[in-house]
Amino acid sequence: MPHWLQLMAESLxxxxxAGLIFTIPLTLLSFAFGLILGLAxxxxxxxxxxxxxxxxxxxxxxxxxxxxxxxxxxIFYGLPSIGILLDAFPAALIGFTLNIGAYSSEIxxxxxxxxxxxxxxxxxxxxxSWRQAMSRTILPQAARVAVPPLSNTFISLVKDTSLAxxxxxxxxxxxxxxxxxxxxxxxxxxxxAALIYLVLSSVLSQLQVRLERRFARYGGMLEANA
Numbered sequence: 001m002p003h004w005l006q007l008m009a010e011s012l013x014x015x016x017x018a019g020l021i022f023t024i025p026l027t028l029l030s031f032a033f034g035l036i037l038g039l040a041x042x043x044x045x046x047x048x049x050x051x052x053x054x055x056x057x058x059x060x061x062x063x064x065x066x067x068x069x070x071x072x073x074x075i076f077y078g079l080p081s082i083g084i085l086l087d088a089f090p091a092a093l094i095g096f097t098l099n100i101g102a103y104s105s106e107i108x109x110x111x112x113x114x115x116x117x118x119x120x121x122x123x124x125x126x127x128x129s130w131r132q133a134m135s136r137t138i139l140p141q142a143a144r145v146a147v148p149p150l151s152n153t154f155i156s157l158v159k160d161t162s163l164a165x166x167x168x169x170x171x172x173x174x175x176x177x178x179x180x181x182x183x184x185x186x187x188x189x190x191x192x193a194a195l196i197y198l199v200l201s202s203v204l205s206q207l208q209v210r211l212e213r214r215f216a217r218y219g220g221m222l223e224a225n226a
Contacts, residue, residue, distance in 0.1 A: 004185075004188045007183060007185055007188050007189070008188060008192050011176075011179050011183075011189060011192065012192070014175050014179065015172055015175050015176060015179075015192065015193060015196060016196070017175075018170060018171055018172045018174070018175035019171070019172040019175075019196065019200075022089070022164075022169060022170055022171035022172070023158070023161050023171040023172045026089070026092060026093060026096065026161050026164060026169070026171060027154075027157055027158050027161055029093055029097075030092075030093055030096035030097050030100055030157060030161075031100055031153075031154050031157055033093070033097040033100075033101075034096065034097045034098075034099070034100025034101045034104055035100070035101075035104055035150075036101075037097060037098070037100075037101030037104075037105070038100065038101045038102070038103070038104030038105035038107070038108050039104075039105070039108055041056045041059065041060065041101060041102070041105035041109075042056075042105045042106075042108035042109035042112060043112075043134075044056040045057060045060075045105070045109055046109060046112060046113065056105070059101075059102060060102045060105055060106065062102075063098055063099055063101075063102035063103075064102050064103065064106075068095070068096075068099050068160060068163060069163050069166060071095050071098065071099060072091065072092060072095040072163060072164070072166065072167050073166070073167070075091045075094055075095050075167075076088065076091040076092075076095075076167040076168075077167070079091075088164070088167050088168045088169045088170075089169055091167055092161075092164040092167060092169045096157065096160070096161070096164075099160075100153065100157060103153060104150060104153060107146055107149045107150055107153070108142070108146060111142040111143075111145040111146040112138060112139075112142050114142070114145060115138050115141050115142055119133075119137055119138060119141065120133055120137075120138070122137070123136070123137040123138075143215075144215045144216075147208075147211055147212055147215050148208070148212055151204075151208040151211065151212075152208075154204065155201050155204045155205060155208070158197065158200055158201060158204065159197055159201065161173075162193075162197070165177060172193060172196060172197070173193055176189045176190060176192065176193040
C-alpha cells in the first residue's frame, strides 16, 4: 500500500470521529438556533415597532459587515478581557448562531415579503388573527420559497465550521491539524479533510434537490386546489 494511502486510512477514523462529535453537532445546533434568531429578527424588522426594527437592522448590519473569523475571535479571545469566559464549543456555537441568524433573517424577510398581500387579506377575512395568519398561511408559503437559499446556507455552514479550529474546537479540521503536527504530512492530511467536507457537501446537495422537488410538488398541489 502506498504511504499516502496508508496514512489516509490510519487517520480517517480520527477525522470522522471529530466530525461526528463536534462538526455535525456544531452545524446542526448553530443552524437550528440561527433559524430561530433569524425568524425573530425578520419579524422584528417587518412588523415590530421602530426601536425593535432598528436593533434588528443594526444586528444584521454588524454581522454581515464583519468576517466570521473575527466574530469568533471577539467572542472567544476578546470577551475574557471584560470577564466573560466561554469554552471553545459554546463560543463557536454563539458565533455561528449569530452569523446564521443575520444571514437567514434576510432570506426569511425576503420570502415573507414575497407572499402576496391578498393572502393576508384572505386570512383576515375568515377571522384569523395575525398570529394565525402568519403560522397557517404566510409561513407555509414562504417556507417553500426559502428552502433553496436556506439549504445553501446550511451547506456553507458545514464548511464554515472549519473556522472553529482557530478557537481550539477539536472539530474535523483541527483533528487534521493535530495529525499533521505529528506526521509532517500536511498535503495528504489536508486533502483528506477536504475530501470529507466535499462528500458531506455533496450528500447535502442531493438531499437539497430532493427537498426542493418535494416542496415543488406540494406547491403545485396547492395551486391546483386554489
